[in-house]
Amino acid sequence: MSDARVDIPYAQTGDAEFRDYIALLKPRVMSLVVFTALVGLLVAPGSLHPIEGLAAIIFIALGAGASGALNMWWDADIDAVMQRTARRPIPAGKVTPQEAMSLGVALSGMSVIMLWLATNALAGFLLAFTIFFYAVIYSMWLKRATPQNIVIGGAAGAFPPMIGWVAVTGSLSLEACLMFMLIFMWTPPHFWALALFMKSDYHKANVPMLTVTHGRKATRTHILVYTVALVPFALAAGFTSIGGPVYLTTALALNLMFLHGAWAIWRRDEATAEADAYRVEKRVFRFSLYYLFVHFGAILVEAALASLPAYAEFALQFKILEVF
Amino acid sequence: MAITREHELHRRRSGRNVGLALVLLAFIALVFGLTIAKVSGGSTLQAFDHSYRPVLDPDNVRFQQR
Numbered sequence: 036m037s038d039a040r041v042d043i044p045y046a047q048t049g050d051a052e053f054r055d056y057i058a059l060l061k062p063r064v065m066s067l068v069v070f071t072a073l074v075g076l077l078v079a080p081g082s083l084h085p086i087e088g089l090a091a092i093i094f095i096a097l098g099a100g101a102s103g104a105l106n107m108w109w110d111a112d113i114d115a116v117m118q119r120t121a122r123r124p125i126p127a128g129k130v131t132p133q134e135a136m137s138l139g140v141a142l143s144g145m146s147v148i149m150l151w152l153a154t155n156a157l158a159g160f161l162l163a164f165t166i167f168f169y170a171v172i173y174s175m176w177l178k179r180a181t182p183q184n185i186v187i188g189g190a191a192g193a194f195p196p197m198i199g200w201v202a203v204t205g206s207l208s209l210e211a212c213l214m215f216m217l218i219f220m221w222t223p224p225h226f227w228a229l230a231l232f233m234k235s236d237y238h239k240a241n242v243p244m245l246t247v248t249h250g251r252k253a254t255r256t257h258i259l260v261y262t263v264a265l266v267p268f269a270l271a272a273g274f275t276s277i278g279g280p281v282y283l284t285t286a287l288a289l290n291l292m293f294l295h296g297a298w299a300i301w302r303r304d305e306a307t308a309e310a311d312a313y314r315v316e317k318r319v320f321r322f323s324l325y326y327l328f329v330h331f332g333a334i335l336v337e338a339a340l341a342s343l344p345a346y347a348e349f350a351l352q353f354k355i356l357e358v359f
Numbered sequence: 360m361a362i363t364r365e366h367e368l369h370r371r372r373s374g375r376n377v378g379l380a381l382v383l384l385a386f387i388a389l390v391f392g393l394t395i396a397k398v399s400g401g402s403t404l405q406a407f408d409h410s411y412r413p414v415l416d417p418d419n420v421r422f423q424q425r
Contacts, residue, residue, distance in 0.1 A: 050371045053378030086396040090389055153393055 051134070055124040059107055059135050060100030060142075067327070068099040068195045074331045075199025075214055078277045078338040083154070083203050090153040091202040095195055098146035098162040102191065104139035105170035108132050110178070113240040119233060139170070154202035161201055165194040182248040186261075189222025190215075196331070209356060213272040214334075220265035221327055224258045224297060228320040231255070231300070232313035255301045258319075262297035266290045269330060271356065277334050279341075279350035285333040289326050296322055 072095045076088055083091065107114065107125055115126035124130040143166045151159025173188035181187075196214040201207060230237055230246045231254060237244040245254045269290050273283035296319035303315060340346045405415055413419045 050368055051375070052371050053375045056375075056378075084396040086389075086392040090393050093389065 051124065051129045055129040056138060058124050059104040059130060059138060060097075061103035061107075062100075064103060064192075065096050065099055067192070069096045070328065071214070071218065071331055072096070072195035072199035074335050075196030075211065076203055077199075078210075078334055079200040079203035080276070081203045087153050088202075091150060091158070091199065094146045094150040094153060095162060095198050095202075097142055098150065098166055099195065101139050101142035101146055102166040102169040104135050104142065105166070106174045108135040108139060109170070109174045111135075113242060117236040117240045119236055143170075150198075150202070155205045157205060157207075158198050158202040161194060161198045165191055165198070168194075178242060180243070182243045182245040184243065185226045185245070186223050189219050189226075192222060193218035210272070210275045210277045213268055213275060214277070214331075216268040217265070217272060217330060218327065220261060220268055221323065223261040224265070224293075225320065225323040225327075227254050227258050227261075228300065228316050228323060231308070231316045232320070251305055255303070259297045259301040262293055266294065272330075272334070274353060274356040276354055277337060279337040279346075279353055281340060282330075282333040282337045283353060285329060289329055292322065293319075293326055 069092060073092055076083070076091060107123055110120075111123075111125040111132050114120035114123050120126065125132055125135055143163075147159050147163045147166070150162050169188070169191035173184065173191055177184040177187050193215045196218070197207070197211040200211040200214070227245060230244045231251065238247050245257060249257075269286050270283070272278050273286055296315070299315050300319055308316060337350070341350065405412075407415060
């Protein structure tokens with residue numbers, strides 16, 4: 036573990052409101068978790084009782100929220116110096132670090148046990164591992180230790196669709212792994228694009244972000260390399276049971292646009308970027324959000340279209356990886 | 360003597376209490392629903408209610424099918 040963490044007593048401004056505890060669970064991150072886990076759950080072969088499915092999604096989201104609370108507890112010292120995070124409940128003095136830690140631990144235990152009871156042990160284990168990965172491996176260790184923090188930490192955000200899939204099937208498969216890889220490989224270019232235009236923040240907090248340790252030119256190269264590496268995984272999912280012509284067409288268009296954006300970022304130098312207030316970097320960052328949502332949306336559309344016999348028969352010829 | 364002074368603090372506490380109550384109620388409802396879903400296994404729940412019902416007796420059903 037890094038010893039870079041500084042314990043700062045946060046001035047308590049008064050009793051917390053209910054919404055402050057909700058803010059600890061990072062509801063915006065939760066929305067992505069809910070969406071991707073729901074897609075994993077809906078497209079998996081097999082079925083769950085609707086109440087079991089609802090419970091699975093709620094507990095996966097709660098597990099993600101718990102790891103968010105643990106992250107805010109551990110990172111309160113750096114949150115306080117970063118403009119983007121300074122208004123979070125702990126640095127703002129609304130919730131004490133101990134409260135955040137207790138909430139995180141309690142919700143972690145509860146969500147894992149409840150997901151296990153509602154679905155199966157493997158889903159419960161994967162959720163426990165995700166929380167451990169995000170809270171311990173990413174927040175406590177890698178975030179302050181290496182500029183590759185985003186790459187490894189991205190795994191935590193990549194697990195939800197896999198957990199949704201496992202909640203239904205009880206086992207792992209190529210499709211679940213490809214959905215995992217889609218988010219895992221997408222995370223670095225997404226966050227490094229953010230780091231390029233939020234540079235002063237990470238620098239101030241002394242977080243070894245790639246932009247700080249290796250420079251901005253290297254970060255631009257990394258964005259391009261990871262975007263290129265992302266493409267095969269995004270397209271490969273189109274040839275499995277979750278893919279089909281609609282997904283493949285969507286993925287092809289999205290990946291070409293993402294590659295174009297990453298290429299544009301790579302070609303720019305700092306002077307040009309600063310001159311137009313990081314217009315391209317901001318555009319690519321915003322696009323990367325749509326990129327992920329639309330990919331998973333297309334997977335969902337494929338599942339809906341599969342109920343049409345004519346389409347299902349036509350789509351079958353694309354699913355050459357289904358045998359795995 | 361009744362406390363009549365309202366402070367902003369009371370509003371926050373009340374909001375927290377109501378929020379927690381709603382979360383607990385939702386959790387109870389979810390666990391109840393989950394229990395029913397698990398026990399029934401997707402079919403309608405039926406049980407003996409003080410009197411013997413041949414339709415629920417597996418031996419009887421097997422005998423009828425023979």
